[in-house]
Amino acid sequence: MRSPTARWLLRRLGLAVFVVFGAATAAFSALHLTPGDPARAVIGLTVPSPEVLDQVRHDLGLDRPIAVQYGSFLTGLVRGDLGRSYQLQQPVSRLIAEQLPATVELAFTAFTLALLAALALATATAGRRPALRRISSTVELVLASSPAFWVGVLLLTVFSFRLNLLPAAGGTGVRGQVLPALTLALSMVGVFTQVLREGMERALVEPFVLTSLARGTGQTMVRFRHVLRHALVPLVTLSGWTVGTLLGGAVVVETVFSRPGIGRIMATAIERRDFPVVTGVVVVSAVLFTVINLVVDWLYRVVDPRVEEFG
């Protein structure tokens, strides 16, 4: 038991390092392959003098051969040094450390909200009356296909501008968290519910459900104790999509709600070609992504022991 798990973990860790390395390299090349002089882009169109421009090039290391730049980027990465943002005059690692907690907090709250809502909706509607199901899946479809931007503005208009219940901008603390987390959660609830319900409906026709019911276990009990566990497996598979949605959604939500966070940092950095910040955020996101996937795969083996044979 111990040895295959250890071997699995070792292999997955190796894979994770490879993924992070790949993501970092891709970000580095994408930025350096796009045309134009990044020093120019960095400093904007109103450049005072060629000397300043040369100084910027030198500071960014752009006057060195690309292979040397790549080499120093990688060695920096290994040492945990993500470079320094020219535009923000700050080390990238400090910038990310400063902005990441707000995004993680938002993503975590939104994910929990979405999961709870989906659990409630799916258990309530799976295999039940068609009318109820149809209403529920229409709502889910609308939610899943509404852009977060639109949902955010709508929620703001109603709950902040009209009713003045919650603050619109700069939200920290519980009250500031509600609307942004809700906006992000709503974009996931639809998909979560659909996946969960389908899994539950498939499980509901399995013989073990009939057996349990025959033993006198109540509907609700059967649903929560047995069916849900089966239905959770496909949801776990979705984790990759979920992390992506959370990170991507954070960009939109952080903009609409004027929140600090890594999504906004990333969007501005791409717009302004702030190389060190873009690669830094990509690396950190890749690390987050692989760690979460690793944990999820581990959970997978817990939820469904059959997985181990293929893992």
Next chain:
Amino acid sequence: MPSRVSRLVAPLAAVAVAVSGCAATAATASDTLTFATDTQPDCLDPQVSSGDITALVDRNIFDSLVSMTPDGRFHPWLARSWTISPDELTYTFELVPGAVFHDGTPVDAEAVRATLDHAVDKNTKSQYAASLIRGYAGAVAVDRDTVEVRLSTPSAPFLQALSTAYLGIQSPKSLRDNAGALCFQPVGSGPFRFGSWTRNRSIVLHRNDDYRWGPASAEHTGPPRIRELTIEYVPENRVRHGMLTSGQADVVGALPPSAVSLLRHSADFRFLRADSPGAGYNLLLNSGRAPLSDYRVRAALLHAVRLDQLVSSIYFGQFSRSWSPIGPATAAYDPTVEGLWRHDPEQANRLLDEAGWTGRDAEGYRTRDGQRLSLKWPYTAQLIREQRDVLGQGVQAEAKRVGIEIRYLGEDSGTFIKDILGRDADLHAFSFVRSDPDVLRYLFASDQTSDRGGGNVFHLADPAVDGWLAAATASRDPAVRAENYALVQRHVMRNALIMPLYVPAYLVGAAARVRGLAFDAQAYPLFYAVSVGAP
């Protein structure tokens, strides 16, 4: 050891918290103000950043030597008086006594020297301030309150440059101690001291209770009326507007023109507007290559566009179309160019026929020798604001009506800058806020090409224009300056070298309880004299 220190400090900290807690509860809505706007600074060192928002924020933290009012006149500020040598190469400033920086050090001649040196220091990597004082050749502290600033060539715009927040005077102690972190630790002598900055969220400034040296031009003296000024970064137009109407913000900046009529019809809000001085949003025509090297094609393009209708429909009547490269709020604006280029499609068609563009291709565009009459206008989304992309599409559609194709190309910033610097474009549009007509030199002088950091994108090199600009820069006689700047405006417009599009304005919405909001010469709001009444 650390534990002992913290045991000593803890009771003190508790007292401090209790005191500040009292202050917070005693405070009413009337001594704090929240201003929400659409951008945030990249850096608060005024000599580093070129951002409009940096100037807006730093104006509260830093004082300048002189102040300039929108009428173009200069007033004492940190300098209570100044003299200019007959050769106009030496400016001597007498500093106001008693002014101190937020760190307690005095505002003296040494501070002025240190700030100007800091601006031109290569390591500062100044994006704007250094170019404002390009002729700066060093300063000497004659005594504690007297500083002599030397220039290498006479420069009439020098005082205007000094009046901007970009040349706000910094504490020399801070320049030394905070070197490398000046972006986050701005220390000036202004009416507000820097409190905190949460990136992507807000900047908090606190009243400087010792402030007694405000600009002579301000209606208010002494410390600011509000205790705390919060500048919130709210990029979404609708959200800023909603924050104002729901009372979550007292003042909002960069109001979208579409929101103006909503505020106008409410007694609870006020709407303020200041036309930005400097270069309006101008379309520069590349006369250096075909087909725009032909005057008739340039003239046809200017005649082809119904600019009045385009501008008023896109900006809900809040911005006006412009006739000159500089806006009416700029000194030396020449009203005689107004009406020079009216919509006249017949004339446009006649000019194009004359120029030999008589053929038509399948898509309806004019051709000559099998070549389509086609103009390249690159832009990058990063620089688009105020619906300028919609305006661009409008111009494109209008040009099509007389058979001119405009390829309005969205490009990434790298390609865009390459195209502009390589002059691989026929059209290029931008605006530039500056309260001195010297902005004309930035646009049209032959030594102000964009590879040298200027705005003469298409390398115009006309000795007559250079001559007028040099004469205007060298003279401090307003009449001489105005005359020469007028000649430049007329020349540029008569030769159809640019198509002026619109005059930008800074639109501000404010709750009716906010009083004393003023604008500086750059059309940015000033918070020094603001008070907030009971809600």
